Amino acid sequence: MPLTVDDVDRFESARPRLEAIAYRLLGSAHEAQDAVQETFLRWQAADIGAIEVPEAWLTKVLTNLCLNQLASARARRETYVGRWLPEPLLAGDPMLGPADTAEQRESVSYAVLTLMERLPPAERAVYVLRQAFDYPHREIAEILDITEAASQQMFHRAKKHVASGRARNDIDGAAARRIVEEFLSAAASGRTEELVRLLTGDAVSMGDGGGKVPARTKAFEGAASVAKFLLALFRSDEATRAVVGGTSDVYAWVANGEPAAVAVVDGRVVGILCLEVTADGITACRTQANPDKLERATAQWAAADHGEPLLRV
Structure with a gap:
């Protein structure tokens, strides 16, 4: 039976939430959009009149599609060239989802x-649904076909793992700049x-070039090693310009709620460096330079009022 206008509207009203869930689960905006589109196709083929709670049905379908995607993604990432990092999203992107609480922003x-890349897929799903979207464990259990007790256990394990991996530090836009x-x-x-002076003694720096932009697989470790790498990264020379296709304008921005430096060449975002900051200083620098993971950021950048660059390299 063809979808009615109300059926389409019901799905479209749920789309932003579904995209935000999928992005957190998959770490990729493109894959998140594909998962949501597949969810729409399932919605289109379903007996909608028999669905008692459409929001719960859509969330269940989407989450299980993402879990299947995560299983195959892990196999693909074993052959990924270099280190795999998530796709960063610039401040204001609706796919970032709810940001009303510190827990939502952190997630x-x-x-x-x-860090969530290290979690088993089901554990990651429980963490996202509970921490970012405040689903009760009873509903999460129904979505994942597990017991409520299992959902609670998974959440506590995931939360403990995430908490042990970083020091929480909520930073507003002005402080980030x-x-x-x-x-x-x-x-x-x-x-x-x-x-x-700005780095912690155990600071690390890592990057994702996807085999298309030079990026070392092994992370730089220790303040001195990281500082030496960063000085080379921001040095203005012909070799650097050849890699990115021209002179880069570098701006202070926010990506995924963290302070970020955004490098732009002729309107195209060529790199986003996210800084993880604690009370002791910058503890991690994560650079996304894979052009496939910067397309959405480039589209957003074109619509942003970004002012003047702070640096040109």
Whole structure:
């Protein structure tokens, strides 16, 4: 039976929430959109009149599609060139989902998305549905076909794992800009000690080039090593410009709720460096340079009022 206008409207009203769930589960905006589109096809083929709670039905279908996707994604990432990092989203992207509470903001931070890659798929789903969307364990159990007790156990394990992997530090947009400004100033100074001062002693730096942009598989570890790498990264020379296709304008921004430096060449985002900040300093620098994972950011950037760059390299 063809969908009625009301059926389509009901799905479209749920789409933003579904996309936000899928993005947190998959770490990819493109894959999230594909999962939501497949959910729509399932909705189109269903006996909608027999569905008692459409929101619950849609969430269940989407979540299980994402779990299947995660299982195959893990196999694909074993052959991925270099280190795999999630796709960053710039501030204001509706796919980031709810951000009313510190827990919701944290659940979509770049640091936590990276940490969640280590969780079993079902555990990741429980964490996302509970932490970011406040689903009760009873509903999560129905979505995943598990017991309520199992849902609670999975959530506690996931939350413990995420908490052990990072120090929480909620930062507003103004503070994020100040952090990035200081960071870029130190990076442009050419002096290692300026950057070391901003980093924690056990700071790490890692990047994802997807085999299309040079990126070291092994992370740089320790303040001195990270500072040396960053100085080279922000050095203005022909080799750097050849890699990204021209002179980069670098801006202070926010991505996934974290301070970020966004590098742009002729309107195209060529890199997003997310800074994980604690009370002791910058503890992690994660750079996404794979052009396939920057297409959505580029589209958003074109519509943003981004002002003047802080650095040109």
